[in-house]
Amino acid sequence: MTEAANTPAKGTIPAGRSEDASCDPTVKLRGPGVGSRRIFLFGASIAATAYAAWLMTDVLGADQLTIMEMVVVAFFTINFAWISLSFFTGIVGLVLRGLKLDAITLKRLKPIARKGRLRSKNVVVIPVYNEDPNRVFAGLRASYESLAATGELDAFHFFLLSDTRDPDIWIAEEMAWAKACSDLNARGKIFFRRRAENTERKSGNLKEFCETYAANYDHMIVFDADSVMSGEAMVNMAYLMENNPDAGIIQSPPQPTGRQTLFARILQFISRVHGPTMSAGLSFWCMGSSNYWGHNAIIRTKAFIECCGLPVLSGKPPMGGHILSHDFVEAAFMRKAGWRCWLIPQLEGSWEELPPNLIDFAIRDRRWCQGNMQHARLMVAPGFKPLSRLHFFMGVMSFVSSPLWLLLLLSSTIATLQNTQLTYSFFPGQFTMFPQWPVDRSFEMLVLLIFTIGMLVLPKIISILMVCLGRDRKQYGGVMVLASGLLETLYSALQAPIMMMLHSQFVFSVLTGNQVGWDAQERDDAGVPFKAALKTHRTIIVIGVVWGAIAVFVDTAFFWWLSPILAGLVLSPWLTHYSSSLAIGKAARRMKLFVTPEEYDSPEELRALARINAESGEDDVKDGLLRLIEDPYANALHSALLPVRKPDARTAIEIGIIYEKLARLGVESLTRDEKLLILSWPVKPLDQIMAGRDHITAEGPKPAS
Template sequence: MDALTKAEAALRQPRVTELSVGSLFPCMPPEAPLEMPTQSLSEFDPGSRRKQTRRSPWAGVLLARLFIFGGGFALTAYGAYEMYEVVAVGGVTLLEWALVILFVATFSWIALAFTNAIAGFFWLLFLAPKPPALPASLRERTAIVMPIYNEAPARIFSALQAMYEDVETSGVGASFDWFFLSDTTDPDVFLAEEQAFISLRQRLGLTGQIYYRHRPKNTNRKAGNIEDFVTRWGGRYEHMVVLDADSLMTGRSIVALAAAMEDDPDSGIIQTLPLIINRNTLFARVQQFAARIYGPVIAAGVSVWMGREGNYWGHNAIIRTRAFAAHCGLPTLRGRPPFGGHILSHDFVEAALILRAGYAVYMLPTLGGSFEESPPSLIDLSARDRRWCQGNLQHLRVLPAKGFRLASRQHFVTGIMAYVSSPLWMLQLFVGIMLVLQASYIRPEYFTSEFTLFPAWPRFDAARSLSLFALTMTILLLPKFFGLLLALIQGRTRRGSGGAVRLVLSTLFEIVMSALLAPSMMLIQAGHVMHFVFGFDTGWDPQRRDDGSIPFKAIVRRHRSHVAMGVITLIAGFLISPSLVAWMSPTIFGLILAIFLSWSTGLLNVGLAFRRAGLLLTPEEQSKPPLVARANDLAQQIEGDPAEDGSRLAALSDDAKFWALHVAWLPGGQSRRTGDISPEWALAEAKVNQAETFDEALSWLKPKERMALLQDRRLLERLLGLPRSRSMPEALSSVG
């Protein structure tokens, strides 16, 4: 008799309480607390740093850093000299100095990416290790945690079931426990999660190993969610694999991570390289193709120079739990958001803190079996980028922290530049236009008030300028062609991408599409940066992960300013110089077509048409990994379950099993503590007391009030005891 059957049998006993039913079907294991002290960014004692137990080879890492950073610096110095020579004909004005400085800042960014790609290409071609053999057994226990926040339950519960089943086939499944860590604030999604958890446990016939915890308040967002788990249950596990809600990892990848952590006592975090899957809109397919073809080259280069002083991307990685608890308690930054408050991009900071403590952080870029999803449209990507932008700019406050490794500071600078580069590019374009305008319409002052032997002629070296432009474009595009060349060499990747011809055509299309979308992304990211510079905070809405189109009106509202800027630039360009229009044509037409591009690339049928034509294909799409196919099949089965479509609140009163388990799983007991009164709870109580029917109360209750009600057994019983005047679907349709 499984736990759920025992729980159902217990419900028929007259003196059995909900708590005893919950003990037969626990949502969480017994707590095993760990202390997680808050770390200081202003103080650090180097003597407290842990001593490494093994000597690691550094020659290769130092050589890679010399090549990547030294080569990037040399390229930047050459580009700076050439740019100075371009504007130095006849003397350099203040505006021309501004152009040189902006050029150096943006050119250095792409020069570093170029040398990084060279290193990654040759490492993958000649030095990449073979996947490790899996162990027959594991000595230590590992928790696999999936933080969730208002996600579609069918997709996340099917994904975790597929991973659980895949790990079980490895023969070491008993070494892993699985956790849904819910921060959900939507009451309907919350109840759906509980129902999905009960159904999952019932399907697998488990009394343990898969658990579910809901946090009433999502303090400090994902970082706080993980901290809550570590401080309450972390003592049970030597390691934890952290997933995102869109993550998938094969059993082989998970077991290999656990084995690598056991074999390397100095390791603190081991990161995998997630590949994008399951994307079907044209925009998402472009992102998926680019990540699959170019991503491994870029990630390999980063891994080579990082060595064991790497970074953490917040998911699809394994962490040493006690080291994380002892050294990764995040401080709250002084001041108000966006630059103060809780640290948003916590993963970079956690990697820096655990490195500071003496543990290693590194990546296994060729491990494989690690997957994630991406936003389906440009607007969805913009919403995610808004959060990431604030988090990365917040790292300006963290960058000077005491005791951080130089590599960690470089990671922070890289993240900051990922967004600051957009306003710098925009300023560079603006200064260039001003210089052309000055040369065309403003009468030059050949002889200034200062004594000179020669006049200051406003001239440029056109031939050198053209050569510098060609160099810039070469450096910008070559990393993509490194990825293409590697894919052509690797037979599985070439065949899985539709063959050599389709692979080349897909790459050319991706380059053109990226060039057209880049101006809109530049303006969007520049807007994000300025938004936060002027002190505006951003929200944290759940990410849209499905393949669906955005209303056309919303697209027009988002991009109309971009189109207007493109039209104005086109007209001004023709008035100033037709050659200026030719030079800026990718930017101008990308902006003018912004609405059309954003709308068309977000359509599902357009992306599927490209798939049918054999373009933008990836090997994981052509030959879907069994884990991905299983997760997708399970999601379709669960979505078709009638239990997913009914009233969640009605199910609590109609289903004795669901009621007993929901009440037993309430955090902190079966009801609210005396004196613990929140505004939402007080409003919910007042509305329930005043309502004459269940339907009336339901129509009055706002989502936050319904969430407060679900945390209080007494108030919930009062609501469910009200008479119903309509069918449940009618009642739910009236809820705003």
């Protein structure tokens, strides 16, 4: 067995068959009034922002507008524009959902009715980096079994693209791949390939795959390590690509599922309730210029190869170097070359998993922040479409809005402090004969407050009410959906200031030149001990207490206006600790709180995922190198998956030294890098390593008698 046995032969599958002239006109991705849609949405957003800015200026400038108050107005206007765009996107999505209209065609929603079998050849690619092999292959196997049930399995291959640098996980991946191929009778259907060097992270992983194997396929469906998709969803995506030859990317909206901590359950619930609303609204105005989220999407390989090579930004990381958040950029290059990118809200059967607690959620956001901040440099790069630049801007604003919000609150505090120190002059002019009375703007302030809060929460509240009044409310916990919505709103209000402080810290860290690694995401229901939460949030608590004391000193009414922000900051460790609890999450499930349809009536794919996960772990690899030394089958499999080559003289000497150390001191004496080096070549069996020495174990060799 050689590496070639694990890879499909090049050139055996004709590319481009999906552009056959016999396309199905009923699934054409076309819709009326693209320009008018955007004029309406952006016009309404600009009008609402202008009104809010005028109202804020009127409130603050009733007597006199100070420089600090001008700063407040500026920050408020920028933040409100961001809120306004999201609000009208949500309102449009609500209308479309209420009328059951397709966001693209504006016709009555109906299932995709395929005519005939797939003509294209497709590949599902799963890039991984130090992930749990049991979970990765459980998702792969669940998706594979679902695809087999559609009868279209012959149109698909699966590729696990490993960038793993942990030697034990590397060998575990190989063993899990071999077991999956055997159990599913999938030789020649599921392939495994590991890169020797993980340059450019995930984007480099996909790039090497495209350069090596992608010409064999018309389309590739990109999975994350935690992705699961139904066979129907994958076949429908391939069918849409076949019948829309100008489509470069078709993105499905993945639904979060599978986690049981309170934090994850809350996010799963609101994503399931309100997520379809936002997806429909985005699809309505983005049309063929939608974004790509990096996974659970299908891509035309020809287009991807031709136009999605990512540039290396000038300067040092984090703002320079390799582009980390590559998905937005790849979609922009697609649009630049004339290909269309579509978000299809009704593509169901697409799932992912969330981080289990706020700390891990923030760690993931820290990586995304570093990647998204690079997009600020691409906003002014030549050749991109206007909507691609808007997507870059939205990616930047998803993090920059937090420090802007913080600056708004701080400048409001300073402005209030300044106003309390002013002695009002009823006769400001030297020759003024009539007094100038202070103007009461409390009514306008109330209107502005209601207007802003309404823009923030109204679409979400209506989404909750729609579910509560709909026929499928039982799938969301029945009447308890209202309680779930109320508690989610309260939790979001308390969590928002915590994320504001964390995101502000992330943005400052990136702008001052600090970068982070890109490690595997936590995918278990891990809780956060209270001491760890307190250590993480101690600075936030101090800021909240000091800020509250200043607010009380400045103005008691201002303190109460600021109290929701201060409460979130001061209560942050308790909020993080208790929301990460698995026990509380399960108790909420028993009370029918934060229930999703996937829990009420679990799809076959998710049941298969749970079953396979439960069955795995019986033959876990504890030490990869030791497994190869002691198990001839694992050794032969590993050797067959390595490229055929010989080490140079220097490498051969290094390997010899490591083997000598291994024989004398045991496996545990080797460093990770030493294990990786000898695993990069066929591993010697036990008898050759010992060469007359005693038996080697994980604890080291036994002493000679």
